[in-house]
Amino acid sequence: MTEVVATNETILVVGGGISGMTAALEAAETGKRVVLVEKRPFLGGRVSQLYKYFPKLCHPTCGQEINQRRIKMNPNITVLTMAEVTGLEGEPGAYTATVKLTPRYVNDNCTACGECAKVVEAEFDNEFDYGMSKRKGAYLPHVMAHPMQYVLDPRIIGTDDAQKAKEACKYDAIDLDMEEREIQFPCGAVIWATGWKPYDAAKIQPYGYDRFENVITNVEFERMADPKGPTGGKIIRPSDGKEAKNIAFIQCAGSRDRNHLFHCSRICCMASLKQTHYVVDAYEDAQVTIYYIDIRAIDRFEDFYQNVRAMDNVSFVKSKVANIITDKDGNPICRGVDTEGYHRYENTHDLVVLATGMEPSVSKSDFPVDIVINREGFIEPDPANGGVFAAGSASDALDVNRAVQHATGAALKAIQVVNRVAGAEG
Amino acid sequence: MSDMNTAMVEKYRNDFLKEVEANVEEGHWVKMCMQCGVCSGSCPLGPHWAHPPQEIFMMIRAGKRDEVLSSDSMWMCTSCYNCIVRCPRELPITHIMHGLATYAKRLGLAPKNQPTSQFSEIFWNNMMKRGRVNELKLGLSLYFKDGFSQGIKNALANQKLGMNMMKAKRMSPAEFFGGHGVKDISGLQKMIKKAEEIELAKLNANK
Amino acid sequence: MSDEKKFAAFICTGCGIGDRLDVKQLEMTATRDGKMQSCQTHEMLCSKEGVAMIQNAIDNDGANHIMIAACSRRAKVEAFHFPTVAMSRANLREGVIWARPEGDEHQETTQEMADDYIRMACAEVRFMEVPEPSGEQGEVKNILIVGGGVSGMTAALEAAAAGFHCHIVEKEGQLGGWAAKWHKRIPFRAAPEGTPNSLTAHLPEPVDNDVAELIAQVEANDKITVHLNARVTRTSGAPGRFSADITTESGQTVTENYGAIIQASGWKPFDIDSLPEYGHQHPDVVTNVELEELARQAGDGPIKRPSDGKEVKSVAFVQNAGQAADKEGYLPYHSGIGDLVSIKQALYFKAQNGEDCDTTILYNNLRTPGAAGEDFYRSGQQKMVIFTKGEVNEVTSGGNGATVKFKDKILDEDVELAVDLVVLDIGMVPNSGPDPYAANESIEDMSDEDQQAAKEEMASETAVTVESILNLDYRQGTDLPQLKWGFTDSHFICFPYETRRTGIYACGPVRRPMDIKQAQDDATGAAMKAIQAAVHAASGEAVHPRVGDLSYPRFRKEGCTQCKRCTVECPFGAINEDEERYPQFNESRCRRCGTCMGACPVRVISFANYSIDTVGQQLKNVEIPDEFEEKPRILVLACENDAYPALDQAAMSGQEISPWARVIPVRCLGSVSLSWITDSMNSGYDGVIMMGCKRGDDYQCHFVRGSTMAAERMRKVGDTLQTLNLEPDRVVVHEVAITDIERAPRLIKEMEEVIERVGLSPFKF
Structure with missing residues (x-):
């Protein structure tokens, strides 16, 4: 299936989100050979699940279209999806990477015609929508997915569904005999761009994310606002489908908290301000309350914050919400103290959105190589890391702009190493 | 001790904070509060406090010695430990409240007939x-x-x-x-x- | 390759194309109407065998112009990759069969659509040429870096480590910029792994200034040349062949060639004296910049207050002084790092003036983001730096020391705090050159008459002259265009190094307020882009977003009327005028958007693979049914970056697209020539829709002004339509985002309704 042609001048990029794609592209467009390894069946990472970016309120898919076109057209990049780096040995300029490939059960013949999905009956939670919708056992992860190929869920393998899918495919693209396998190849430098995951909101016990249907996370809310998302872009309550017009955002849900994440996740304030726009744009009689400790609209983003603050139907309460209870109609009630002048509140909302923070995707024990991380689990730049360079949110809680900037720099760091291998610095 | 009672505490200076650190159980933690208010909101006796914990911490930092020590707020604490469990900075709030009460009592500043x-x-x-x-x-x-x-x-x-x-x-x-x-x-x-x-x-x- | 064009067509019958369409008919259309010399079909053209079939035609039959009728040009790009030939693609899958419902009643119109797309793709490829690089510039592994602060030095060291030579031009007499003047710096790192949450845990502290080490590394690097007391007095050329004059204070000038340029011109402190309420006129009220000097003078000893030299025992930090407010004279943004700076400086006092020194930070929203930021906040608190949420109204002084009047927002009271010293957290102002478009943008929304008046007024006033940093000899101004408030940042979130002057990258605080760590990361990224720009220039390839494109604008000199519209409208300032006043395209500055082509009234500008004809012939080759058939035709010119993918995705997710629509992807709406609109009207189209990206302040056009230009040009098309006796509603420009999956087909539907209302075009023959 996948032939990887690599040498000690090849750059391995781990993680195919926006940072990994950027690092891979910047290096490849400078003439370097790159192997890009992504765990999921498609590139784009968490950014592909965002509806809009702050502060421009433009669409991430727009940049993704360009990045995907760059990748499709660049012969220097080998993309491995459903792949994970399980081993990395050696030294700068001479590493050997071991990559585990999980079977997709669909080969490059796939034309994304969709016939397999039509015949498969089994349905599963759609991870792209954080489980808020269902997808078939044969599925295209999303309409912009790259590679534009279907995937068979391993849970249908061995069932009639798998057989039906195979029979429906006119292009011999379904291979039910695919097996997990491991490949090894050399590389000179490694860019570690494994990104972040949303903090598990169920661990924030007083907010009852695991008990109350109308308490959701910001990443879920983002899917909800997306016209391609589980509700077709309608902002509604999960419990009863009612329009959610009175919405609370709870900042630092898990961040800046020794019970959860020590660090400030940097993006959540701006994310909630952005999501406030979604609510206000959707409903004329919207009411938004943002509960915060400090609004961190960093440097030039200040005016974005001031604009939201000036909205009549948005209020800011300096308070970490103490807990959430619900009334008989399933309305979440936020309780706490407004610390500006000491006012107790018990506010009823239609929906509560937890601005959950960013946690590094890979925990210390899962790194296949020794790497210097900080208390929060992010990779620190350190000579001890050798030819391994972090890019994007693997290095700190970063917004897209800063992550891409960081990844561009990481590409140069890797190029410096492989250039030394090539003896090209003279 | 009587000197301490009449100690000149300049407002919005650290004198009282230092006094608390020296004399109040777990008083060293007061400076670590980041004013999120989760303790105040979590207290089951909350509505009965004239000054909830996070506000008391701010008052200590602001040097409001008399108001703090003569307050009956910290006497409201029932040791339910909700605040400690939820505090994002791990302040031992319950202990600090009891420490403040004890200190006030020792100085004779605690409210009478509390x-x-x-x-x-x-x-x-x-x-x-x-x-x-x-x-x-x-x-x-x-x-x-x-x-x-x-x-x-x-x-x-x-x-x-x-x-x-x-x-x-x-x-x-x-x-x-x-x-x-x-x-x-x-x-x-x-x-x-x-x-x-x-x-x-x-x-x-x-x- | 011989000069003779040899055309070959390939039609895929897979993915339902063969089932839904009459392929024999399509073949005939390709050969008869499309004038293809051969036409082959394959049941899965993207398969190895299918691709081999095409490759064989290229290798053995000499086909050098190929038309592939299969899926969308966005799909199977890797399979249909034939860089040695000219290629067009007819979108029969997403564009036709997936966009149309099945059923006999639709068969006729669906087949007509497919036939038209074949005719269009054939016409396109007939007028295409294989782009070849001009060879206008070669490999220059030399980078010019303007600014010798941390950003500039880091960029130089990083580029040098990748094998490039760098020249740093610094206007001062030494390297280091502001950062060299700091007493200590903010720690880069968060607490190490395993640090507990305790009062005694070791948390990051201010770090000794290490800029001197950076300077030493730069000075020791034989790939880096430093020009001190120097300025760039002229920059000309283009990526791969920039030429810059570097002039020293003493008047000596050297001229060097560069592949690319990095502007790291840094920042300057906000002038807080313009806001007397902050009391900076008093000796014991200092800015955070001035405090660094006081701390450094003190060495490791106590910091003294300026008025009388008394050791400081109490200090208040006023955060966001003159920042983050929409008040007159304030900066509308903040430096983002001011709180970290104040924590650092408060810790100076704790270390040098003793633990007893009271340090109070008066903040509104404390901003210590990320892992390192939040740990530094804890670090300050551990050492009893006091944080008070307060709104400062005034800083006064009656002699020694100063008093801060503020509202304590937590305790809800007005307070006067008397201290020995007040430190003002002031903002960072970018050190940019004059914005080439500043004047235009401020008057853009005015009417023509008002614009004229405003321009005259501006000309009569003696404008504040900002000194140029780059002194570009570009037709469109001497310096990098600015984004906002003087910052020369990218407009694009996912492309932070996007620039409106190709091959010139800004980094450091001239882009956005930032600290040393961020500036170093940023400089590394800018060095990457500069190297890349030099590499691309050498091979004659375009840079982002049309990376790798070898085509470039050419013009027919004898037809040119020297109207200069192309030089004015190019969003990237790529086009100059030569001595004879003809346009000079400077290929490697060009981003290949085609805005010049769209601007040219006499249609003399073209690209090898994209021209007035490659599009014009497509629309002319659509069969226009006569009036009695009652089948309207709607021309859709869709931006290939956003609108075209939106239509593709619409079809993929089962949305119907009007059978009357004929969609042509364009590089950018800016490239749309008015002649295409008049031609289509004259050939009997009933409506024209242009779909481009969002315009305005938050524009999403990747070529900056494409959709704005289209809208502007189309404002004038109304008159033309009226002279033809056509309703102006027939031609519309829409902003379409890539997510407008439902809306994009609906917009076409709306045009159907317009046509129903105003009737079919009278120009059908």
Whole structure:
């Protein structure tokens, strides 16, 4: 299936989100050979699940279209999806990477015609929508997915569904005999761009994310606002489908908290301000309350914050919400103290959105190589890391702009190493 | 100690914060508060506090010595530990509240006739007699602390509770005639005395 | 390759194309109408065998112009990759069969659509040429870096480590910029792994200034040349062949060639004296910049207050002084790092003036983001730096020391705090050159007459002259265009190094307020992009977003009227005028958007693979049914970056697209020539829709002004339509985002309704 042609001048990029794609592209467009390894069946990472970016309120898919076109057209990049780096040995300029490939059960013949999905009956939670919708056992992860190929869920393998899918495919693209396998190849430098995951909101016990249907996370809310998302872009309550017009955002849900994440996740304030726009744009009689400790609209983003603050139907309460209870109609009630002048509140909302923070995707024990991380689990730049360079949110809680900037720099760091291998610095 | 009572504390300076660090149990944590207010919101007695914990921490930093020490807020703490569990900075808020109350009491600044304060004293004296709490006498002392007729009223109001406790053998009328105690009462008293000495030495060292 | 064009068509019958369409008919259309010399079909053209079939035609039959009718040009790009030939693609899958419902009643119109797309793709490829690089510039592994602060030095060291030579031009007499003047710096790192949450845990502290080490590394690097007391007095050329004059204070000038340029011109402190309420006129009220000097003077000893030299025992930090407010004279943004700076400086006092020194930070929203930021906040608190949420109204002084009047927002009271010293957290102002478009943008929304008046007024006033940093000899101004408030940042979130002057990258605080750590990361990224720009220039390839494109604008000199519209409208300032006043395209500055082509009234500008004809012939080759058939035709010119993918995705997710629509992807709406609109009207189209990206302040056009230009040009098309006696509603420009999956087909539907209302075009023959 996948032939990887690599040498000690090849750059391995781990993680195919926006940072990994950027690092891979910047290096490849400078003439370097790159192997890009992504765990999921498609590139784009968490950014592909965002509806809009702050502060421009433009669409991430727009940049993704360009990045995907760059990748499709660049012969220097080998993309491995459903792949994970399980081993990395050696030294700068001479590493050997071991990559585990999980079977997709669909080969490059796939034309994304969709016939397999039509015949498969089994349905599963759609991870792209954080489980808020269902997808078939044969599925295209999303309409912009790259590679534009279907995937068979391993849970249908061995069932009639798998057989039906195979029979429906006119292009011999379904291979039910695919097996997990491991490949090894050399590389000179490694860019570690494994990104972040949303903090598990169920661990924030007083907010009852695991008990109350109308308490959701910001990443879920983002899917909800997306016209391609589980509700077709309608902002509604999960419990009863009612329009959610009175919405609370709870900042630092898990961040800046020794019970959860020590660090400030940097993006959540701006994310909630952005999501406030979604609510206000959707409903004329919207009411938004943002509960915060400090609004961190960093440097030039200040005016974005001031604009939201000036909205009549948005209020800011300096308070970490103490807990959430619900009334008989399933309305979440936020309780706490407004610390500006000491006012107790018990506010009823239609929906509560937890601005959950960013946690590094890979925990210390899962790194296949020794790497210097900080208390929060992010990779620190350190000579001890050798030819391994972090890019994007693997290095700190970063917004897209800063992550891409960081990844561009990481590409140069890797190029410096492989250039030394090539003896090209003279 | 009387010097401390009249200590000149300049507002919005760190003098009082330093005083708290020196004299109040876990007082060193006060500076770590980031004013999120989760403690104040989490307190089940919240509405009864004139100044919730996070505000008290801010008042300490602002040098509001008199307001803090004469406040009855920290006397409201029932040690439910909600605040400690939720505090994102791990401040031992319950302990700090008790520490502040103790300190205020020691300085004689605690509010007079504060029920929690009175109860604590009665409880302590009751327990020190035999090393165990005499529920009957504790109840009676509490009911009659404000005079005889008020005592009768209090007793009648809590009649049902008392009867239930007796049924459940949590309280016995026989306790009126002495009641049970620990085996080595003098040993216990010695132990307490030693503890008091250590405590005092610690306080003197901090001065 | 011989000059003779040899055309070959390939039609895929897979993915339902063969089932839904009459392929024999399509073949005939390709050969008869499309004039293809051969036409082959394959049941799965993207398969190895299918691709081999095409490759064989290229290798053995000499086909050098191929038309592939299969899926969308966005799909199977890797399979249909034939860089040596000219290629067009007819979108029969997403564009036709997936966009149309099945059923006999639709068969006729669906087949007509497919036939038209074949005709269009054939016409396109007939007028295409294989792009070849001009060879206008070669490999220059030399980078010019303007600014010798941390950003500039880091960029130089990083580029040098990748094998490039760098020249740093610094206007001062030494390297290091502001950062060299700091007493200590903010720690880069968060607490190490395993640090507990305790009062005694070791948390990051201010770090000794290490800029001197950086300077030493730069000075020791034989790939880096430093020009001190120097300025760039002229920059000309283009990526791969920039030429810059570097002039020293003493008047000596050297001229060097560069592949690319990095502008790291840094920042300057906000002038807080313009806001007397902050009391900076008093000696014991200092800015955070001035405090660094006081701390450094003190060495490791106590910091003294300026008025009388008394050791400071109490200090208040006023955060966001003159920042983050929409008040007159304030900066509308903040430096983002001011709180970290104040924590650092408060810790100076704790370390140098003793733990007893009271340090109070008066903040509104404390901003210590990320892992390192939040740990530094804890670090300050551990050492008893006091944080008070307060709104400062005034700083006064009656002599020694100063008093801060503020509202304590937590305790809800007005307070006067008397301290020995007040430190003002002031903002960072970018050190940019004059914005080439500043004047135009401020008057853009005015009417023509008002614009004229405003321009005259501006000309008469003696404008504040900002000194140029780059002195570009570009037709469109001397310096990098600015984004906002003087910052020369990218407009694009996912492309932070996007620039409106190709091959010139800004980094450091001139882009956005930032600290040393961020500036170093940023400089590394800018060095990457500069190297890349030099590499691309050498091979004649375009840079982002049309990376790798070898085509470039050419013009027919004899037809040129020297109207200069192309030089004015190019969003990237790529086009100059030569001595004879003809346009000079400077290929490697060009981003290949085609805005010049769209601007040219006499249609003399073209690209090898994209021209007036490659599009014009497509629309002319659509069969226009006569009036009695009652089949309207709607021309859709869709931006290939957003609108075209939106239509593709619409079809993929089962949305119907009008059978009357004929969609042509364009590089950018800016490239749309008015002649295409008039031609289509003259050939009997009933409506024209242009779909481009969002315009305005938050524009999403990757070529900056494409959709704005289209809208502007189309404002004038109304008159033309009226002279033809056509309703102006027939031509519309829409902003379409890539997510407009439902809306994009609906917009076409709306045009159907317009046509129903105003009737079919009278120009059908």
